[in-house]
Amino acid sequence: MAASEHNEGSTEGNRKVIDNLMLNQLGLRKEDVNTALTIVTGDQSTIEKIRTLKRFLDDCPHGYHQYGWVLPLIQLWHMGWSDLERILDTHWGSTSHTEKGEMHSEDASTFAQALVFDTLCAEVLECWREYYHTDNLETYMACRQPTLHELLQDAQKIVNSYLSTTSAECALHGDLTENLFSTGSQWTSPFRGSTAPAQPKGDQVLANTILRMRNSMLHYEFQSAIADGDIGRAMNVMGVWTFTFCGSGKSKYTNELLELACSFQYEYSNELKTAIMNNWLCNLTGHEGRWFPMDLMQEHNINLLKSMSGNRSAPFADPFFKEIISLNIRNFLDIKESLRSAVRIGAKSGTHKQRKKSVAMRHLRKTMHEHELHKFRATRTLGFEAQDDFAAGYDRFDYTSRIKDFVQRTLADGANLHGSGDVDDDDTIEADFEAPRPSTWEDGELVLGINVADEDEDNVLEEQSAE
Secondary structure, three states: OOOOOOOOHHOOOOOOOOHHHHHOOOOOOOHOOOOOEEEEEEEEEHHHHHHHHHHHHOHHHHOOHHHEEEEEOOHHHHHHHHHHHHHHHHHHHOOOOOHHHHHHHHHHHHHHHHHHHHHHHHHHHHHHHHHOOOOOOHHHHHHHHHOHHHHHHHHHHHHHHHHHHHHHHHEEEHHHHHHHHOEOOOOOOOOOOOOOOOOOOOOHHHHHHHHHHHHHHHHHHHHHHHHHOHHHHHHHHHHHHHHHHHHOOHHHHHHHHHHHHHHHHHHHHHHHHHHHHOEEEEEEOOOOOOEEEEHHHHHHHHHHHHHOOOOOOHHHHHHHHHHHHHHHHHHHHHHHHHHHHOOOOOOOOHHHHHHHHHHHHHHHHHHHOOOOOOOOOOOOOOOOOOOOOHHHHHHHHHHHHHHHHHHHHHHHHOOOOOOOOOOOOOOOOOOOOOOOOOOOOEEEEEEOOEEEEEEEHHHHHHHHHHH
C-alpha cells in the first residue's frame, strides 16, 4: 500500500489512515466495507487508539462510520519486545525512561536478545555439567554415548531442577534441595554490619538464577516458534505471558492477551481464528525457518521510507513518493543485496565474530563455575530477590477483582479493554529506531539476525581467558 501523510499517533490520524486505505487506495464503497470484518493490526498503542475510535463512534447511525467492521489485532514483534524489556528489568535491573529511549534508538532488540540468549546458553550447558558431575561435557558425551531417549530423560530432569517455578521456590526456601541440586561450598557473606541483608534459609542467588533461566527459555521458545512458523507454539507462550505481564505491571498487554484468549475461546469463528493465525507471520523467502512477525516487516519498510524521505514528513504527501517509492519499498530493500550479487561481492564472513563470542562464552562459563552459580549454597544472598512475575500475576488474578473487572468492563463496552488504573506500556518506537533483522531457525538452532560484539570488551575478555 502507498504511504500517507496522516499522523497515526492520534485517534483521528488512525481514522484518516483507515479511510485512506479502504476508500481511496482500495477503492471500496462504504456500504461494501461495512458488510465484512476487516482485521487492522498494529502495536499496543495503535490498537488502543483504534479501540478508542470505535468507542467514540459506537452510536453513529451510519454503518461504515461506526467502524464496527474493524477488528483491532495486537501484533507479535512489539509484544515480544515488551517481554524482553520485562526480563531485563527483572533480572538485569530496571531501566529508566531515558535508557529505554536510548535502547529504542539503537538496535536494542538484538543486543538484548544476545545478552539473554547467550547467558541462557551458557547456563544450560553448565546445568548439564552439574547434572553429569563433569567439567568437560564433550569428553563425557563421547565416552558415554547416550541414546536420544536417555538424553531426553536427562533433559527433563534438568528442566525440573533448573527451569521450573517449583525448583525456584525450593531453592529459595531450602526445601527438598538434595533431590534437585548439587551442594556447593559453605556460603560466606561478603556483607558486614548493618549493611548485611537478611539471610534466607535457602539460596536466594540460585532461586534468582532459576527464574531467569525459566523466563529466558520461554522467550527463546517464542522466538523459535516465530522463526519456525509455528504460531500455535507462540500462542502457548502468550498464554503464560498473560500472567507474567500482569505480575510485572504491564497492564495493557495483560488486557490485550485476556481479550485475545476470551475471543478465541468464546467469540471468534473457526474461520476467523484460522485467518488470524495464518496472517500473524510472513515469509518473504519461501524457505523453512525464515518466518517473522508482520509488524517487524512493517518496521523495516518504515525505516527505509523515512531514510529515503530524509526523515522529513513532507515527502510522504508527494505523489511520486506515495505512488512509486512506497509501493515498491520491498524492491528497494533488495537493491543492496542484488548489487552485491551482481558484482560478486560475497557476504561478510562471521568467523571473527564467532571467535570473539566463543571467548566471551568461555569467560562466562568460567565465572559461573567459580561462583558455583548452579549449586545449592544455604543462606546465600547478594541482597536482591527477583520477583516471580508469573506467580505475582497468578495471585493478582486469584486474589483481586482483576478478571471480574475486566469481564464487567468489556461486557458493557467491547472496546473498553483498559481500566482507569491501567498504565501505558509504552511500546511506541522512537523516530530514529532501526528495526533488527529477523531471527532464523537453522538446523535446530535459533540464529539472531546479527551478532553483536564490542571490540575493546572482547579484547579484555580474551586476555582474561588466557590467564
